[in-house]
Amino acid sequence: MSNGNLILILADQLTLTQPALKRAQLGVDTILLAEVAEEASYVRHNRHKIAFLFSAMRHFAEKLRSAGYRVEYIRIDEGIDSLLAAAIKTVAKHGLEQVLVCEPGEYRLLDAMQNQWSETLRVPVTVLEDDRFLASHADFAEWAKGKKQLRMEFFYRKMRERYQLLIDDGAPAGGKWNYDSENRVGWRNQKPIPPRSQPTDDPITQEVIATVEAHFPDNPGDLSQFRLAVTADAAKAEFDWFVTHALADFGTYQDALVEESPWVFHSLISMYINAGLLEPLEVCESVEKAWRKGECSLSAAEGFIRQVLGWREYIRGIYWLLMPEYKTRNSLNAKRELPSWFWDSNTDMRCLSRAIEQSLDHGYAHHIQRLMVIGNFALLAGLDVEQVCDWYLAVYVDAYEWVELPNTLGMALYGDNAVIASKPYAASGKYIQKQGNHCKQCRYKPALTTGPEACPFNSLYWRFIDKHLDAFGRNPRMGLVVGNWRKRDPDEREAILKWADQVLETVA
Numbered sequence: 001m002s003n004g005n006l007i008l009i010l011a012d013q014l015t016l017t018q019p020a021l022k023r024a025q026l027g028v029d030t031i032l033l034a035e036v037a038e039e040a041s042y043v044r045h046n047r048h049k050i051a052f053l054f055s056a057m058r059h060f061a062e063k064l065r066s067a068g069y070r071v072e073y074i075r076i077d078e079g080i081d082s083l084l085a086a087a088i089k090t091v092a093k094h095g096l097e098q099v100l101v102c103e104p105g106e107y108r109l110l111d112a113m114q115n116q117w118s119e120t121l122r123v124p125v126t127v128l129e130d131d132r133f134l135a136s137h138a139d140f141a142e143w144a145k146g147k148k149q150l151r152m153e154f155f156y157r158k159m160r161e162r163y164q165l166l167i168d169d170g171a172p173a174g175g176k177w178n179y180d181s182e183n184r185v186g187w188r189n190q191k192p193i194p195p196r197s198q199p200t201d202d203p204i205t206q207e208v209i210a211t212v213e214a215h216f217p218d219n220p221g222d223l224s225q226f227r228l229a230v231t232a233d234a235a236k237a238e239f240d241w242f243v244t245h246a247l248a249d250f251g252t253y254q255d256a257l258v259e260e261s262p263w264v265f266h267s268l269i270s271m272y273i274n275a276g277l278l279e280p281l282e283v284c285e286s287v288e289k290a291w292r293k294g295e296c297s298l299s300a301a302e303g304f305i306r307q308v309l310g311w312r313e314y315i316r317g318i319y320w321l322l323m324p325e326y327k328t329r330n331s332l333n334a335k336r337e338l339p340s341w342f343w344d345s346n347t348d349m350r351c352l353s354r355a356i357e358q359s360l361d362h363g364y365a366h367h368i369q370r371l372m373v374i375g376n377f378a379l380l381a382g383l384d385v386e387q388v389c390d391w392y393l394a395v396y397v398d399a400y401e402w403v404e405l406p407n408t409l410g411m412a413l414y415g416d417n418a419v420i421a422s423k424p425y426a427a428s429g430k431y432i433q434k435q436g437n438h439c440k441q442c443r444y445k446p447a448l449t450t451g452p453e454a455c456p457f458n459s460l461y462w463r464f465i466d467k468h469l470d471a472f473g474r475n476p477r478m479g480l481v482v483g484n485w486r487k488r489d490p491d492e493r494e495a496i497l498k499w500a501d502q503v504l505e506t507v508a
């Protein structure tokens with residue numbers, strides 16, 4: 001008689017319909033979930049991320065047990081080092097015949113599973129394609145085939161057509177594919193921001209929080225403020241809250257930088273979709289439904305659907321299309337050491353200290369903070385690409401390499417030979433001032449470029465343009481900026497560059 005298979009479920013695969021679980025035979029197979037040091041410490045993960053995943057895993061294991069599955073659960077304090085070691089132990093314990101696992105979201109783990117695991121385990125290891133995404137690897141490769149440029153916008157249109165989201169009579173709803181131009185209003189305290197729910201006091205989560213505090217004393221993350229949902233039902237309730245209370249303003253203030261709120265009108269669902277507690281199509285369809293019922297504007301609904309159906313799928317497509325070579329790219333040759341204040345938020349640049357503080361404390365920052373505040377600074381200062389990517393992978397609750405790397409290396413740091421962005425997302429302090437209210441609280445002035453009161457982003461911006469003048473001069477989308485810089489008085493240019501060097505010495 002067969003002893004059955006091992007169904008291994010990783011922390012970000014907590015979906016009942018994921019491919020390995022779909023193959024599980026009740027009463028025959030053994031399901032394994034394992035909290036292991038290797039996964040919990042390959043970067044200095046935010047404690048919110050570890051607590052969220054461990055608690056969600058424990059809840060998921062309970063759910064599987066109540067559905068009748070045989071579940072082996074390894075806790076972090078059992079001291080099993082790696083997922084491979086956990087699999088070896090469980091295969092041996094039950095005499096299991098093969099390992100079935102849904103493909104992981106990081107190349108390093110996929111590579112190990114495909115090339116080392118079977119030999120060490122002495123049983124076959126079958127890695128099944130992750131079908132929880134809306135574009136498969138083959139779909140993306142087919143779309144990318146023969147294209148000189150892989151622009152998100154064209155991929156997104158295909159996806160809208162394929163899933164018939166916001167499509168009326170074969171054409172984009174409202175006549176336009178993209179309402180991005182209506183999603184850029186700066187924050188001037190226009191309206192109250194609805195408060196988010198209070199921290200959860202579920203006993204499994206409380207126990208996990210105590211464990212994480214004991215095992216990861218040096219990691220970032222203030223767990224006294226833990227407020228994340230850890231089951232699919234609770235994640236759905238969080239998403240429904242967003243649709244009812246925040247979606248209507250999501251589009252308008254999508255790019256706003258707000259001194260008083262880390263969350264603004266954002267959905268705060270990336271950690272749930274990425275871990276498998278919410279499904280991407282389901283959230284897009286709910287948002288479309290809200291628009292059709294008149295509960296939000298078309299620009300809000302389209303803005304949201306573009307992020308999930310467009311950006312999220314596109315970013316994943318780029319990762320798997322170009323890895324492992326993608327990770328070695330550093331096309332602007334950025335190598336400056338990451339400043340220590342990335343780990344304690346101790347900088348007098350207000351926009352950065354707010355964005356980094358909340359990133360460390362909560363494991364969350366919204367897109368414009370990640371891209372145009374922290375990422376923009378790292379880009380302008382030429383911070384080391386690998387160190388910056390590792391920082392992003394560590395601090396955010398939603399971070400896995402498939403989504404973190406193209407967003408950081410490609411979008412924010414313009415380090416991937418312009419695959420993702422056709423021009424760098426570089427901006428001076430004036431952009432940050434326009435988008436929000438941090439500058440009022442800052443000791444620097446966004447109107448000044450040189451001198452002790454000058455906003456550091458300003459001189460760094462021009463230094464960045466000057467440093468890459470030849471390359472940017474060949475980019476038609478940079479023509480205006482490059483032309484402006486070239487037209488400036490040489491003495492003025494020299495003074496700005498000299499000041500920028502001084503800024504780098506002091507702030508970076």
Ligand code: FAD
Nearest residue numbers: 266267268269270307312366367370371398399404407408
């Ligand atoms: P909302 O603003 O409410 O957007 C809705 C959803 O759209 C998100 O939940 C997310 O699922 C999706 N989405 C939006 N933009 C992107 C994008 N560029 N890529 C992928 N999905 C997107 N997102 C991650 O999930 N993990 C990461 O590690 C990550 N790292 C990033 C690093 C940098 C430098 C940048 C610029 C962006 C990164 N993003 C990452 C994308 C984006 O910033 C987050 O998905 C978003 O801020 C999560 O907050 P939210 O759920 O409130 O999103």
Ligand code: DLZ
Nearest residue numbers: 010011034035036039040104105106400
């Ligand atoms: C991120 C993470 C952490 C912190 N801990 C675990 C763990 O203990 N067990 C596990 O199965 N997965 C963990 N993960 C998620 C994995 O790192 C993730 O599956 C891979 O990075 C691939 O996306």
Ligand code: SF4
Nearest residue numbers: 349351429439442455
């Ligand atoms: Fe940031 Fe410059 Fe504004 Fe200060 S003045 S908050 S450093 S943009």
